[in-house]
Amino acid sequence: MSDEQELGITESKEHSPGDWYAEVVQKAELADYAPMGGFIVTRPRGYALWEAIQDNLDSWFKQTGVDNAYFPMFIPESYLEREKDIVEGFDPEVAWVTQGGHEELEERLAVRPTSESIVAPYMAQWVRSHRDLPLRLNQWNSVVRWEATETKPFFRTKEFLWQEGHTAHESDEEAWAETTLRLDQYQRLYEDVLGMPVLRGRKPDHDKFPGADTTTTVEALMPDGKSVQGGTSHHLGQSFAEAFDITFSDENEDERTAYTTSWGLSWRAIGALVMSHSDDQGLVLPPTVAPKQVVIVPIWQEDTKEDVLQYSSEIAAELEAQGVRVHLDDRDERNPGFKFNEWELKGVPVRFEIGPNEVEDEEVTVVHRPDGEDTVEDRADVTSAVFEHFDDVYEKLYDAAAERLDENVREAESREEILGTIGQHGGYVKAPWCGDEACEGEIKDQIHAEIVLVPLAEDSAARAASEFDDEHLPTPDHEGKDCAVCGEPAEETAFFAKSY
Template sequence: MSDEQELGITESKEHSTGEWYAEVVRKAGLANYGPDGMSGFIITRPRGYALWEAVQDALDTRFKATGVQNAYFPMLIPESYLEREKDVVEGFDPEVAWVTHGGYEELEERLAVRPTSESIIAPYMSQWVRSHRDLPLRVNQWCSVVRWEATETKPFFRTKEFLWQEGHTAHASEEEAWSETTTRLDQYEEVYEDVLAIPVLRGKKPEHDKFPGADTTTTVEALMPDGKSVQGATSHYLGQSFAEAFDITYTDEDEEERVAHTTSWGLSWRALGALIMTHSDDQGLVLPPTVAPEQVVIVPIWQAETKDDVLEYAEGIADDLRGAGVRVELDDRDGRNPGFKFNEWELKGVPLRIEVGPNEVEEDSVTLVHRPDGESTSADREGLVDTVHDHFDTVYAKLYANAEETLEGSVREATDRADILGTIGQHGGYVKAPWCGDEACEAEVKDQLAAEIVLVPFEGSESDTEPIHEGETCALCDDEAVETAYFAQSY
């Protein structure tokens, strides 16, 4: 297969989304599948990891600005620790990988490869908290976790091992802990909408789908172009169950012993899957300039007699942009023609291309091309740094507007079982319906369409400004509706 053929995306985003997605991930140089015999694991390549670093930076900055400190805890958790919170054991037991030997010696106690870290972090929070003066306590760790449940690998969306951050906090009151929970949800929403150019819905998970042991699980949900939902991040108010299990107590101002209220919250590299799926197209990866490893590629176009002048001009532009902090690639390779370079950098998702040839040199100008839609404009060389930043804003706005249009056109209402099943089956997306709160009512939808309740909006939120359940019966039974449910198929 020639390089030109290898560069092209052969699958269709619209008609074979899964195959298209895997091809984009591979050909854009983001990841490879793991070794034979290790189904469910991937190798994250430098360009893929750079995207994760961009998300890390955006979140870490926000976390630290609100009092969070990073720490690191062992990846192996003694079984006795895990069992101290029975809901965690029951919730994750089928997915836990166990270490039973160290070298040739059988361990006295099995060690779990962390599926989540509440059970190893909470005991140490208990040691660190003694007085109300020690609260609030906020720690976060960046790490990987293992959940042995992936049957079909989809890089970044579904893998047995994945990267994430998990924050854990302790507070003196329910009010403070709930404020922490919503603060983190706000920050996740900001990163999706202001960094990844993906609009989200926010709310909470139904009681039967909340984090094991949690009082309330809140979530941001992103809709993919194929009509499936992605759980973008979750923030849990854990109540006092973990604090009671692990003895996280403090003495208040009256020297009375109190049980703390705790939270945990996390975002994984599933966000990268949502990023790739949302914006990319049949030409390859599409990235917003906020996270792109290369924000600008400069492609000089020359003939033999103009080569020196064009390259000198292109190098000057690259130096100016790098000096302003722009991530720039100057593609001055001799062995590739401009058309090949255009296609290659489009495949890799570079948001903005700058073309310079003899005409641009003579006119002291540049040609700017947007990756999302190929829009081309000419601009003066003078003031180019500001011009490039303006074009970054425009590219970002285009990506967000396209994703927003997809979301807004994919939220539909239903009032009975047939409507829910028919709408999801025909259109995908979200179906908003009145619900009685009983898990059993979800079963038929789940059995027939592999769809579920992904979100219950907060009362009075933008997702639920006029609660459709008031005065209505559940769309799935004859009982009184108590809340609104968003049904969808999901990744």
């Protein structure tokens, strides 16, 4: 009984989302807090989610010309200083190695907060001719940013796992195409793998990555009404190429400066996944990424045990042969009710219940995790039907998230409307904006909401060309309007939201 209490989630997602999230992460065994504030220990159930994300992105990257590489985790201070925006942007949050063994180092080494400053000088060495371009590198690693905020596993940690892509190109246009290709892949990850629609756009100029021409972003709406920056892709223009001398000889043997990009997606995607779908029973995962997709819970009395277990293990073997990730929970010391609760807590998307009735009737009872919906499948069909159940579960999760997003993009034309709407509903508020950071500042000061994105001009064309109205493709809508905050003529369309 004490075990069961310990197992259950005690916090409420609706009323105390922060505590609820922390409890789900720990009790579903995704992560624990490390002894140092700001760090976490990622347990196998959490790391498996990262591996699923890696497998997908890594294969898409490789299909589109990206090679993995590995650069040192330390960056000499003098290298960090070569691009002024980078050093200004990151210097306050760098962890410094100052001692090696028993000696003081002559030059401090930054534990990488991001690797442009160590990648760019090597790109400069490796690129000589236009034939060496495009050059596309990626690394899966961890970076450190010493921010003094409360630890929130996967959302706010001083060290985090991510991938960082770095590319160099001949032209501005190619670099922009690269930037949006990676943004598309991030969007695909959220929509086709993690069960979440996202909004896409670019950051306001004052919120770009240090040194970037344009920072693009995908944003996911959480059930508590806040936005999560789900991944960013930066068109760096020539700022890094100029700072680090990335030049090439073109077809006419003229020396030209390259254009670069960088793009990163971190384990924050795990945080968004957990927060988006899970509930007061614990973790909810789409079958695409669940480490175990099916748990089989046999239900027996002493006299039926042998038959039930035999039947269950045959089905388990068949599922496994089909490539399904399945676990047969044949523990003697736990009753079925305990097992139901435990696997709901741990986020197994589909449960097979198998008792003497199922054995006799040659059937299986199939239960979906997000809503408890149960159906009975014929034994003969169950190993093929299971894939439809996976699709159903995925669709349920995606549709719920999409409905939430659709309902939570609202419009506002005045400061009061922005403040009132976000204050009351959360979500995104779309408003005409003059482009001045001060106008965002007024909103930020009052309710901690900020401009999370500005629509991309090209998405406007894409949406116009599309036959149906896609709410998830934000488009500009400010022509002839005035800034909702200051009343000056609007130059952009801003999406305001509170943000993680």
